[in-house]
Amino acid sequence: MQFIMASMSWQSISAEKRTQIERAIPNDWKIRASPSEENVMHVPEQCGVLSHFDLEVTSLPATELVERLATGDLKAVDVTLSFCKRAAVAHQLLNCLHEFFPEAALAQAKELDEYYARHNRPIGPLHGLPISLKDQLRVKGTETSMGYIAWIGKRDETDSVLVKLLRKAGAIFYVKTSVPQTLMVCETVNNIIGRTVNPRNKNWSCGGSSGGEGAILGIRGSVIGVGTDIGGSIRIPAAFNSLFGIRSSHGRLPYADMANSMEGQETVHSVVGPIAHSIPDLKLFMKSVLEGEPWKYDSKVIPLPWRQAEEDSIKMKIARKELNIGFYHHDGVVLPHPPILRGIEIVRSALEKVGHNIFPWTPYEHEFGVNLVNKIYAADGCTDVYRNINASGEPAIPNIKDLLNPNLPKADVNEIWDIQLQKWHYQRAYLDKWRELEGNMGREIDAIIAPISPTAAIRHDKFKYYGYASIFNLLDFSSVVVPVTFADKEKDPKMSDFKAMGNIDADVQAEYDPEAYHGAPVGVQIVGRRLSEERILAIAEEISRILGK
Amino acid sequence: MQFIMASMSWQSISAEKRTQIERAIPNDWKIRASPSEENVMHVPEQCGVLSHFDLEVTSLPATELVERLATGDLKAVDVTLSFCKRAAVAHQLLNCLHEFFPEAALAQAKELDEYYARHNRPIGPLHGLPISLKDQLRVKGTETSMGYIAWIGKRDETDSVLVKLLRKAGAIFYVKTSVPQTLMVCETVNNIIGRTVNPRNKNWSCGGSSGGEGAILGIRGSVIGVGTDIGGSIRIPAAFNSLFGIRSSHGRLPYADMANSMEGQETVHSVVGPIAHSIPDLKLFMKSVLEGEPWKYDSKVIPLPWRQAEEDSIKMKIARKELNIGFYHHDGVVLPHPPILRGIEIVRSALEKVGHNIFPWTPYEHEFGVNLVNKIYAADGCTDVYRNINASGEPAIPNIKDLLNPNLPKADVNEIWDIQLQKWHYQRAYLDKWRELEGNMGREIDAIIAPISPTAAIRHDKFKYYGYASIFNLLDFSSVVVPVTFADKEKDPKMSDFKAMGNIDADVQAEYDPEAYHGAPVGVQIVGRRLSEERILAIAEEISRILGK
Incomplete structure (x- = not known):
């Protein structure tokens, strides 16, 4: 689908979109001058836009926010306003928004407050909680431009299924966050708003492709954000912003x-x-969405409610200090930078100290797997x-040339089937490795700790x-950063x-430079x-409890 | 993979394979003369090969067999021998086997009996139960020739995962049953053993592609058989043999x-x-396999054990006569023959009589869906x-020309992605229809009754x-015949x-002829x-209880 505004250059369309975003920010929420520091984490506290209440609200965990919204201790309108203000500041500092709609958000919040006043109870488990998208x-x-200039100019007529379920659960929407053109890179730059940067240092990437989410969450302009991941796009921005x-x-x-690149590609799912x-x-977030029974609305969703028994059984193992955890420092292809190696070591030694069973894991033919997933992309x-x-005539961003070279040949259908068959064989061989522990040591492996x-x-x-990221997209394993x-x-x-x-x-x-990376999240x-x-x-x-997070 | 025996014509390879199957049947199990009747259902009782014990054992339900094997009331060797004999008779009548290995089966049975004697308990939930494959x-x-002459000549070196799990549960293997060349038709004919026929009338098909299973089960040469289904291949043979x-x-x-056609094709899974x-x-069968945790061995299997709570909750609805069941007589493309229309009516009126809520269901754009799935094949x-x-130089069987024309063009990768996107949209639209009942009538639809x-x-x-079959392969809905x-x-x-x-x-x-179809299973x-x-x-x-089955 292409929605090109007739007779406008891509530059004009892009400039017009930037102006729209800028105009959506009320004057009261404008910060006076661009800070000269590279680290802008302190600006929300100091810029004068946010009240003490705003700063407090935007520093609370979502679990506490929904609890206080549910008891009536907080109003949805107040919480929403605080996050809108902080998001506005975030965008001015980091360039992280494609859409900003505080008026709609506040209208939604008002309705929820009215509901609460009428029924004296929250509408759902996320009543009044702003969520960035x-x-x-x-x-x-x-x-939804998704970073393509050609897509600018059309208002969506319905919500995505996830948005519907979140809305039903009481969530409020106020921003749509930036992505790289194509979504297929782990930095965030496009020809619409340019580059989104890391709040801890403007010279660092916020990650990608859910990079706008990484940035806005990093500076607490959002408490929970929704991203997507086909090769690290949730996990990399999380890691790059200490999330x-x-x-x-x-x-x-x-x-x-939802919009997507390469829609219908089902070999490796985003x-x-x-x-x-x-x-x-x-x-x-997970529990609230699953309560909405998403499998009734999206045929790709498995009818699998939150399995409390699974959580409880692993918690028993945790309490008994009986976790079996593998770890690796590198995948045999690329050695991580020293801070990452130290990060793995911190987790390993913390788990060992507590008394869990932690042991080296040999990544199984990751080079083969990574080459396979690259073929799919x-x-x-x-x-x-x-x-x-x-x-639209816009140029490709420079970042995509490694992964998405326009001169690559199309795969033949039988080649695709062969790739899919290789994927299955690889996944199964990985499961065999996973079960080796079971066989040799009479116990089941619970998780692997790895660089992302x-x-x-x-x-x-x-x-x-x-x-490091995409191998687990190929395997379709669950991964938490x-x-x-x-x-x-x-x-x-x-x-x-x-x-x-x-x-x-x-x-x-060769890219590693201790000085340049000092302070970068791991x-x-x-x-x-x-x-x-x-x-x-x-x-x-x-693990985060042990690490004191 | 092609395993052609050097310098042999396909005809000789095929003849040699037929001879091997014939030789696997001991002389004592040979029936004297080919019966002239078209219906051979009575032959096992009358041919003299099976003892009274054999006839009794092969007429028992699997649930009773495993119970009696588990208490020691029956021996695995005796049960296996009875089924081997009946399978031998079945093959002579119906031409339903590609592999027959009674010696290996009896050796396996002997080991299980020894296990039982040693431990005084069964090895698993299927202890001593013969299963046809x-x-x-x-x-x-x-x-594993799968009906291709080019594949003849290589012994398998490992079991399929399902076979491993069944074996672990105590199942015994004694036959591999016939399939049509390519698997992609609902009759069973190939250039190796020719045609497999229906035990109720040799002029009728046993169905396909799991046609050998339909035939051998139809005449009770097997109590449980394993088939596959990408477009009706389990359900059609079940229906054609009253199973x-x-x-x-x-x-x-x-x-x-497992072997398959078009391996790696993942748009519609077999x-x-x-x-x-x-x-x-x-x-x-289902419970026994799921107890083996197949998801630990096959990455495509969802970690979903048998959900007793799901079964119990629908049984409550059944007890209260509160099922909501839709039905349709035809899909808007092809009107079934009169016996099928009567079959639907029998089920409808039986459910209505009991007091469940049964109502007409309008099939949602099945013509579109069927065209889509045909494109995938x-x-x-x-x-x-x-x-x-x-x-191997063998000719294609005539049946495949409608669905698998060698002059069809290959789809382009982007066309495949587009088909996959259309599939998702179609599945979701079907879910919307499914939920309409919920919305309009305040209750959830439980099932649809349809021709197969x-x-x-x-x-x-x-x-x-x-x-009628393939639409639910496209939708990936659960279907029981x-x-x-x-x-x-x-x-x-x-x-x-x-x-x-x-x-x-x-x-x-035009194919319908009341005389020719008299007695055919519906x-x-x-x-x-x-x-x-x-x-x-x-x-x-x-439903089968209400129907008195």
């Missing part, structure tokens, strides 16, 4: 009626899921993404290797004895078998 | 390490499942199937319309006022939403 989710009356995020297995949460400031907030010779790019990216929050245009630490120029010197395993390894390691992922969300969230919760 | 399942030491069969949704039972003589036997321009046919084929067990080479009645020349005269809805409708109806399918196996089996059980 990646610009793939459709909200009636707003625009929690979950890539559920395909079929757990509803993707229906999945939707939350990014937040804590595991309890991720769980609140480019299976149509990038026909779909270049059609949408070319429809070879780098901490990366400098712009430097993201090169997706394999947990923030662990920050890069530290004292603790994380350059490796003196580094020997590259290959070109990409050399390239990635996260790791906790990975479990397909559809093990309840268990992996419980393990991630335990 | 469609010739797609691999059993170590046997051959029960379930097409589970994809991801419920493990398909890993699924594996049981055919049997009763719903309790189907449930025994032929997406590779039939490259895969003709490669396997041509590898427009005809009763069909005359050879006359199967033309797959749409239940036998209802038999065609009756008195009750089912030709329609005098028939007006064709189109060419295929005219063709199908089944219907009971259909539920995706992954609703527990519920649909309970409803099917209630």
Whole structure:
């Protein structure tokens, strides 16, 4: 679908869209001057736009917000206003919004407050909670450009299924956040709003493709945001902004009626899921959506309610200090930067200290798996993404050239089937490895601790290797990102004895600079078998508890 | 993979394979003369091969067999011997086996009896139960030709995952049953053993592609058989032989390490499942396999154990006579023959009489759905199937020309993605229809009663319309076939006022001949939403109880 405004250049369309976003911010919420510092985390407290109440509300966990909204201690209108103000500040600092609609949000909040006044109870488990949405989710009356200029100019007529269920649960929508053109990169830059940056340092990426979510959550302009992940796009922004995020297995949460790249590509599914400031907030989101029985609305969703018994059984193991956790520092293709290696080590030693069983895990042929998933991303010779790019005449962003080269050949149908068969065989071989522990040691593996990216929050245009994330998209394993630490120029010197395993390894390691990365967030992922969300969230919760998060 | 024996014509390879099967039948199990009657159902009782004990054992339900095997009242060796004898007779009458291995089966049975003697308990829930396998399942030491001459000549080195789990549960394997060349038709004929016929009338098809299963179960040479279904291949043979069969949704039972046509095609998945003589036997199979946790071995299987709560909740509705059941006589494309229309009416009136809520259901754009699924079957321009046919020089069977024309063009990758997107949209629109009842009538639809084929067990080479079955493969809905009645020349005269809805409708109806179809089995399918196996089996059980089966 292409919605090009007749006789306008792509530059004018893009400029017009930027003006619209700017105009949506009331003057009272404008910050006086752009701060000169690279780290803007302190600006919301100091800029004068937010009241003490606003600052307090936007620092609360979602679980506490919904509790206080449910008791009537907080009003939806007040909470919404606080987040709208902080989001406005966030956008001025980080350039993270594609859509900003505080009036609609406040109208929605008013209705909820009226409902509460009438019935003396909340409308649902998310009553009055503002939730930010990646610009793939459709909200009636707003625009979904997804970073393509050709898509600008059409208001959505219905909500995505997930938006409907969240709305029914009481959530309020106020922003749609930025994405990279095509969605297929882990930084966030497009020809509409330009680049979205990291609140901890403007020279670092906020991650991508759910990068607007990473940025706005990073500066607490949102308490829970919705992203998507086909190769790290939830997990990388979570890690780069010291946040929690979950890539559920395909079929757990509803993707229906969302915009996407390469729609209909089902070999490796993009999945939707939350990014937040804590595991309890991720769980609140998951449980609230599952209560809405998404499988009745989206045929791809498995009828699998929240399985409390699964959570309880792993919590028993946690209480007995009987978790069996594998870990690895690298995947045999690219060695992570020193801060990431230290992050893995922090988690390993913390788990060991508590008394759980933690042991080295050998990643099973990740190079093969990563090559396979890369073939899938480019299976149509990038026909779909270049059609949408070319429809407006806008240029491709430079970041996509590695993964999405327009000169790639289209795969043949029988080649696609062969790739799908190889995928199944690889997934099964991985399950065999997973079961080896069971066989040899008489116990089941519970999770793997792994890097999610070879780098901490990366400098712009430097993201090169997706394999740490994308391998689990190919496997369709559940994965939760947990923030662990920050890069530290004292603790994380350059490796003196580094020997590259290959070109990409050399390239990635060459990017490391202790000074430039000082302070960059470091996260790791906790990975479990397909559809093990309840268990992996419980393990991630335990790990973040041990780490003192 | 092609395993052609050097310097042998396809005819010689085929003849050699037939001789091998014949030689596997001991002389004592040979029947003296081919019966001249068209109906051979009585032959096992009269041919002298089976003892009174054999006849009794092979007439028992699987649930009773495993109970008596578990108490030690029956020995695995004796039960296996009885089924081997009856299977040998079945093959001589119906031509239904690709592999017959009574010696291996009896050795397996002996081991199980020894286990029982040693431990005084069964090894698992299927201890000592013979199970027949469609010739797609691999059993170590046997051959999987799947009807392709080019595949003859290689012994399998491992079991399929399902075979491993069944074996672990105590099942015994003794036969691999016939399939049509390519698997992609609902009759059973290939260039290896020729045609498999229906035990109730040699002029009728046993159905396909799990046709050997239909035939051997029809004459009780097996108590539970394993088939597969990508467009009716479990359900049609069940219906044509007055049996029960379930097409589970994809991801419920493990398909890993089985042979298949068009491997890697994931747009519409072939699924594996049981055919049997009763719903309790189907449930025994499902529960026994799920107890083996197939999701640990096959990445495509969803971690979904048998959900007793689902079964119990629908049984409550059944007890209260509160089922909401839709039905339809035809799909708007092809009108079924009179015996099928009467079959639907029998079920409808029986449910109504009991007091359940039964109402007409309008099939939602089935013509569109059937055209879509047909595109998927032929997406590779039939490259895969003709490669396997041509590898030996054998000709294509005539039945496949409608669905698998070698001159069809290959779909482009973007066309495949578009088909997959259309499939998702169609599935979702169907869910919307399903929910309409909920909205309008304040209650949820529990199942749909529908024809599974427009005809009763069909005359050879006359199967033309797959749409009644394949629409639910596209939707991935759970479907259970239940036998209802038999065609009756008195009750089912030709329609005098028939007006064709189109060419295929005219063709199908023209085939009806009350005399020729007198006595042919009539089944219907009971259909539920995706992954609703527990519920649909309970409803099917209630329906067959009401029908007095």
